[in-house]
Amino acid sequence: MNRIEEKFKELKSKNKKALITFITAGDPDLGTTVELVEEMERRGADIVELGVPYSDPVAEGPVIQKANCRALKNNIRIKDIMDTVRKIRERVSVPLVYLLYFNCILQYGPERFFSDCRESGVDGVIIPDLPYEEQAEIDGVAEGFDISIITLVAPTSKERADKISKKARGFLYCVSSLGVTGVRSEFKTDFEEFFKYINNASEIPKAIGFGISTPEQVQALKGYCDGLIVGSAIVKKVEESSSPSDAVKNVGDFVEVLRNAIDA
Template sequence: MNRIDMKFEELKKENKKALITFITAGDPNLDMTENLVLTMDKAGADIIEIGVPFSDPIAEGPVIQMASKRSLDNGTKLVHIFDLVKRLRENTEKPILLMLYLNSIFGFGTEKFFSLCNESGIDGVIVPDMPFEEKDEIQSYADEYKVHSISLVAPTSGDRIQKIAKNSKGFLYCVSSTGVTGTRNEFSTDFDKFFTEIKKSASIPYAVGFGISSPKQVREMKKYCDGVIIGSAIVKLVEKHKEKAEKPVFDFVKSAKMALNDYIVL
């Protein structure tokens, strides 16, 4: 089984939810990325997303856009990220995903990309600019190399929600609100309605992301889903503290994990 599937099965048996965290590779540098992934692992992250820097990250707000720019300015490339994950696999068995844009895969070479995902120990990819209806562009290679292509579903997906939920692997990435990534003080989405539609068809776990930035919001959101995804809030800490970010990131992830664990399904 894929590590993503095993992690959600393990958490389900323990009556727990998944904490999924995100950082951008190469911000402030690749050595710190390696340290921060292991820091988040120790702090309680169950699944870790690593962002591949891209020149036009259309799904991202300013925080992750700037992290992507800083990383590109440092010369970060996909080959460096594959090497990074190989090193990480010497110290962690937590599921690791890449979040990246379709042109990064095509430019690298689709089969070569998924082959190296398998070789280096990457369990899944999230491609925010790939419509679900066009997933066949990469799906055969993802399946061949046993890498889950994670589907996204949003409140605006409407009639497509059930189709996406029925035909997804790993976990369903539920976008909390319209717009780009970034911290939010409040959400306007009717989550009861949104997740009622998802529950009708989803046979895999589903996690909510985009804008969740505090333990309070984790507590508010966890009742709806099997996992909570936090990105921009962590990237902000990295931007602020740079090479001294390990302790602030550890403390933040630990607090989010504690907020997640106090919810018990009856």
């Protein structure tokens, strides 16, 4: 049982939902990334996703695309992010998850990548451009290092939901709506129907992501799932901040608001 599974087990025993937060590693710089993760844990985040900057992030909306561009201007490489995670792990106990694109793993080398994830303190990976049917290519390597490959299931995945859910490790990432990531004012998904067939397929914890940006949305959706994922709205706080220290404060304040909404 790795840190992700332990966290959901702990939260379930307390009848609480997980707050899963996302930032782009290296935005605005790697030193601030360490401070942001530490502050998010302190203010109530249960799991933190770190986006690995990539030049063609096909699943991301404009907010995270711009964060990728800002980070890449710092010439950040995956090795640098691994080193940063080592520093983060000295300060925090929350599970850490990479969100990255499959080509990044191929370029780094799958064996070396998952070995370094294990050694640095990463607990899981989300690979949005890797179809479930092609996941077997790296499943064995990831499992060998106890790294959870967190799979995504969308409202349109009915025919495949059973297989995807049963294969999932860590938690099942339930995509709230079609399209790319980004702040949304409303959701058109029938969550009752969506979670009826997902829950029938697997008992693994489920978290809703893509577009959740306000405490009101958190409160409206928390009844369906075991966790809520907030990404673009947090990255936007970083973008709008006047300095790194301002970013840490603004993100921390926002995470605390979201935590209070989940626990209300």
